[in-house]
Amino acid sequence: MTQPIYLVGARGCGKTTVGVALAQALGCNFVDTDHYLLESTKMSVADIVAKEGWEGFRRRESGALQSVTAPGTVIATGGGMILAESNRQFMREHGVVIYLRAPAQILASRLEAFPEEGQRPTLTGRPITDEIVEVLAAREALYNQAAHHVVDATRPPAEIVEAVLTALRTARAS
Numbered sequence: 001m002t003q004p005i006y007l008v009g010a011r012g013c014g015k016t017t018v019g020v021a022l023a024q025a026l027g028c029n030f031v032d033t034d035h036y037l038l039e040s041t042k043m044s045v046a047d048i049v050a051k052e053g054w055e056g057f058r059r060r061e062s063g064a065l066q067s068v069t070a071p072g073t074v075i076a077t078g079g080g081m082i083l084a085e086s087n088r089q090f091m092r093e094h095g096v097v098i099y100l101r102a103p104a105q106i107l108a109s110r111l112e113a114f115p116e117e118g119q120r121p122t123l124t125g126r127p128i129t130d131e132i133v134e135v136l137a138a139r140e141a142l143y144n145q146a147a148h149h150v151v152d153a154t155r156p157p158a159e160i161v162e163a164v165l166t167a168l169r170t171a172r173a174s
């Protein structure tokens with residue numbers, strides 16, 4: 001596998017968790033665009049948003065996407081990476097895009113257990129359950145548009161990794 005693999009999906013679908021395990025299974029490098037921003041700016045997502053607004057954060061994450069793109073790399077994106085058409089096009093052109101899909105109730109229960117406020121400042125100011133329903137409704141079509149493969153992300157991480165590997169193998173054989 002030399003093409004980069006991009007994991008997309010809503011907050012809490014497991015892009016970061018599954019990305020680490022997938023990279024290990026493939027013997028690839030792993031990068032997370034939010035971790036890249038944290039390391040390169042020394043600011044959390046919440047810090048960047050407080051200082052520059054969501055617009056500033058979105059500009060920086062588009063830059064991060066281009067910076068981390070390299071052969072032999074599994075890339076966990078932030079949940080809003082697919083908002084920009086240019087990012088969707090960039091990912092589709094440069095690699096294989098996998099959408100980790102899970103329903104709002106599952107995402108909400110994971111995020112309520114581990115909110116990680118520095119990583120996930122509120123997007124709407126609404127309670128987490130309402131926010132996720134709203135955000136998924138606005139983005140589901142974009143996740144699907146960006147994706148070469150859609151994988152059920154309600155299972156344990158090891159099973160999701162297996163499903164991604166199967167999707168990659170099937171695509172290569174066809």
Ligand SMILES: Nc1ncnc2c1ncn2[C@@H]1O[C@H](COP(=O)(O)OP(=O)(O)O)[C@@H](O)[C@H]1O
Nearest residue numbers: 010011012013014015016017110114155156157
């Ligand atoms: N497949 C899974 N099953 C159960 N919990 C999960 C799964 N994937 C991730 N989690 C948990 O959900 C939370 C968010 O996971 P994370 O990988 O940070 O998601 P994302 O990067 O998509 O926002 C973490 O606490 C993580 O342990």
Ligand SMILES: O=C(O)C1=C[C@@H](OP(=O)(O)O)[C@@H](O)[C@H](O)C1
Nearest residue numbers: 010011045078079080119120121
């Ligand atoms: O959905 C979003 O708009 C965001 C998701 C977060 O990443 P995760 O999806 O890894 O939580 C992070 O990039 C930022 O808080 C914005």
Ligand SMILES: [Mg+2]
Nearest residue numbers: 015016076077
């Ligand atoms: Mg993440």
